[in-house]
Amino acid sequence: MMHESGSISINTENIFPIIKKWLYSEKDIFVRELVSNSSDAISKLKKLSTIGEADLDGDDKWQIRVVVNKEEKTMQIIDNGIGMTFEEVGKYINQIAFSGAKDFLEKYKDKTDEGQIIGHFGLGFYSSFMVSDKVQIDTLSFKKDEKAVRWVSTGGMDYEMGESDRTSRGTTITLFLSEDSLEFLDSFKVREILEKYFSFLPYEVYFDSIEEPSAQAEEAEKDKEPKELKPINDTNPLWLKNPKDCTDEEYKEFYRKVFHDFNEPLFWIHLNMDYPFNLRGILYFPKLKHEFETMEGQIKLYYNQVFVADNIKEVIPEFLMLLKGVLDCPDLPLNVSRSFLQNDGYVNKISAHITKKVADKLTSIYENDRENFNKYWDDINPFVKYGCIRETKFYDRVKDIVIYKTTNGDYVSQNEYLERNKEKHENKVLYVSDERQQAQYIKLFKDNGMEAVILSTMIDNHFISFLESKQTEIKFLRIDSDLSESLKEKEENVDEAASKELQESFEKLFKDALGNDKLKLKVESLKAVGVPGMILLDEHSRRMQEMSQRFGGFDM
Ligand code: ADP
Ligand code: MG
Numbered sequence: 171m172m173h174e175s176g177s178i179s180i181n182t183e184n185i186f187p188i189i190k191k192w193l194y195s196e197k198d199i200f201v202r203e204l205v206s207n208s209s210d211a212i213s214k215l216k217k218l219s220t221i222g223e224a225d226l227d228g229d230d231k232w233q234i235r236v237v238v239n240k241e242e243k244t245m246q247i248i249d250n251g252i253g254m255t256f257e258e259v260g261k262y263i264n265q266i267a268f269s270g271a272k273d274f275l276e277k278y279k280d281k282t283d284e285g286q287i288i289g290h291f292g293l294g295f296y297s298s299f300m301v302s303d304k305v306q307i308d309t310l311s312f313k314k315d316e317k318a319v320r321w322v323s324t325g326g327m328d329y330e331m332g333e334s335d336r337t338s339r340g341t342t343i344t345l346f347l348s349e350d351s352l353e354f355l356d357s358f359k360v361r362e363i364l365e366k367y368f369s370f371l372p373y374e375v376y377f378d379s380i381e382e383p384s385a386q387a388e389e390a391e392k393d394k395e396p397k398e399l400k401p402i403n404d405t406n407p408l409w410l411k412n413p414k415d416c417t418d419e420e421y422k423e424f425y426r427k428v429f430h431d432f433n434e435p436l437f438w439i440h441l442n443m444d445y446p447f448n449l450r451g452i453l454y455f456p457k458l459k460h461e462f463e464t465m466e467g468q469i470k471l472y473y474n475q476v477f478v479a480d481n482i483k484e485v486i487p488e489f490l491m492l493l494k495g496v497l498d499c500p501d502l503p504l505n506v507s508r509s510f511l512q513n514d515g516y517v518n519k520i521s522a523h524i525t526k527k528v529a530d531k532l533t534s535i536y537e538n539d540r541e542n543f544n545k546y547w548d549d550i551n552p553f554v555k556y557g558c559i560r561e562t563k564f565y566d567r568v569k570d571i572v573i574y575k576t577t578n579g580d581y582v583s584q585n586e587y588l589e590r591n592k593e594k595h596e597n598k599v600l601y602v603s604d605e606r607q608q609a610q611y612i613k614l615f616k617d618n619g620m621e622a623v624i625l626s627t628m629i630d631n632h633f634i635s636f637l638e639s640k641q642t643e644i645k646f647l648r649i650d651s652d653l654s655e656s657l658k659e660k661e662e663n664v665d666e667a668a669s670k671e672l673q674e675s676f677e678k679l680f681k682d683a684l685g686n687d688k689l690k691l692k693v694e695s696l697k698a699v700g701v702p703g704m705i706l707l708d709e710h711s712r713r714m715q716e717m718s719q720r721f722g723g724f725d726m
Contacts (some may be wrong), residue, residue: 211251211344299326300577301351574623
C-alpha cells in the first residue's frame with residue numbers, strides 16, 4: 171500500500187472563509203452534497219453491473235446510511251457504491267473535488283447575492299469542510315484485488331493517504347464536526363434535512379443516531395430490542411410511474427403526504443415527457459379552504475429525485491406557483507446562477523410546456539366534463555384569471571373557457587352570456603360584485619328578465635380591466651352603473667323639461683352637501699320599472715378608486 175501526503179493545490183486559506191461565510195445560511199447543503207455523491211456512486215456501480223462489468227458479490231441491496239454519533243461528535247455517510255482505489259482518491263478527491271470547489275468559487279465569488287445559485291448546487295465534496303475540523307474517507311473499490319484506502323484532511327488544506335480497515339465495498343465519509351456545527355448531532359434536525367432532500371431518492375436512505383451513553387440509558391438499553399430501522403425515503407415516487415398505472419387514490423395519498431393538505435385536490439396533471447427534454451411531475455389543483463382565500467401553492471423542484479428548492483420562479487411560471495406540485499427536471503443546468511436560468515432557452519421551453527399542459531387539461535375538462543368544470547370553477551377561477559393576466563400564452567389558450575356564474579345560478583362563458591343577452595344589450599357584460607350589497611339591483615334586474623354575472627373575488631377588478639384591454643369592443647359594467655341604460659327603453663313619455671330641472675336641483679344638492687363641485691350626477695326616472703330612485707356610480711371612476719384602495723392588499 172502506498173502512502174502519500176500532500177497539500178491541496180489551491181490556496182484554500184483564502185477561499186475557505188469565503189465559502190464558509192457565504193454558505194452560512196445554508197449550511198445543511200453539505201448533507202445534500204455528500205448523500206448525492208453516495209447516490210451517484212451507487213448509480214455508477216449499478217450501471218456497470220447491468221452491463222456485466224462489475225461483480226456485486228451478493229452485496230446488491232443498495233443503501234446509504236447516515237449515522238450521527240454524539241459521543242464522538244461525528245457524522246458518517248456510508249454507502250455500498252462503486253468505491254475508490256488509491257489512484258482514484260488522488261484524482262477525484264485531491265484534484266477534482268478541490269478544483270471543483272475552486273471553480274465554483276471563481277465563478278461566483280463576485281455574486282454577492284446569496285440566492286444567486288439555485289440551492290448552491292455543485293460545491294460537492296468540499297462542502298464537508300463547512301462543518302468539520304477533520305474529514306476522513308474510508309473507501310474500498312469494487313475492483314478486484316484493490317485495498318481499502320483512508321484519506322484524512324484536517325481543515326481542508328493538507329491530506330494524508332494510507333491504508334484503511336474498511337472491509338466491504340463502498341465509501342464512508344466521516345465528518346468530525348467543528349464546535350460551531352454541533353447542531354448536526356441533533357437527530358431531529360438531521361432527520362429533517364434528510365427528509366427534505368431525499369424523501370424520493372432512488373436508493374434507500376437510513377438514519378441512525380448513536381446517543382451519548384448515560385447510566386440510565388444503559389439500564390434501559392438492556393431490555394430494549396435492537397432498533398429496526400426503516401428507510402426515510404420512497405425510492406419509487408409516483409411521478410416516475412406511468413400515469414396509466416396510477417390510481418386516483420395514489421394521487422390523493424401522494425398529495426396528502428407531500429403537502430400535508432388533508433383537503434382533497436380537485437384534479438391533477440401528471441407530466442411525463444422524455445423528448446425533447448426530460449420532465450416529470452404532478453401538478454395538483456388545490457381546493458380553496460374558504461371563499462375569499464387567495465390560493466397559496468407550492469411547487470417543489472427536484473433534480474433526479476433530489477430536492478432542490480420550493481417555488482423557483484426562474485424555472486416555473488409564477489402563476490403556476492398557485493398550484494401544488496412536484497417537478498423533476500434532470501436536464502436543468504442547476505449549478506448556474508438564477509439570472510442565467512431566467513434567460514435560458516431550455517428553461518423557457520419547460521415553462522411553456524407546463525403552461526400548455528395546464529391549459530390543455532382545463533380545456534379538456536371544459537369540453538368533456540362541463541358539469542365538473544362548473545363545479546371546480548369557484549376554486550380554480552383565481553388561478554385561471556391570475557394566469558391570464560400574467561402569461562399571454564396562457565390567456566390565448568384558455569380565453570374561451572373562462573366562465574362566469576350568473577345571477578340565475580348558471581355558469582356561462584363570455585360568448586354564451588353575450589349571445590343569450592344580445593337582444594337586451596350588445597357587447598356589454600353586466601356584473602355584480604357583492605350579491606348582498608347589490609341585492610336590490612339584482613332583484614330589479616331579475617324582475618325585468620335580465621342577467622348579470624357575479625364577479626366577487628379579489629382578482630376580478632384587475633381581471634375585467636385586463637379583458638377590456640384585450641378585447642376592446644367588450645365592456646364590463648357593474649349593474650349599478652348601467653342600470654338606467656339597460657332599463658331606460660321601457661320608459662315612455664318622458665317630460666324632458668321636468669327631467670332637466672330635477673337633474674339640476676339634485677346636482678346642486680349633492681355638490682353642496684359633499685363640497686365637491688366636480689361631481690357628476692345623472693338623474694333618470696325609473697318609475698316604469700317600479701323604482702322611485704337609485705344611486706348609480708360611474709363604472710370607470712369607481713373601479714379606479716377600488717383598485718387603488720386594494721393595491722396595498724393585493725400585490726399584482
Ligand atoms: P461531483 O459529484 O460533482 O463530481 P464532488 O466534489 O461531489 O463532485 O465529488 C468529486 C468526486 O469524488 C466524484 O465525482 C466522485 O468521483 C468522487 N466521490 C465523491 N464521493 C464519493 C463516494 N461516496 N463514492 C465514490 N466516489 C465518490
Ligand atoms: Mg457531488
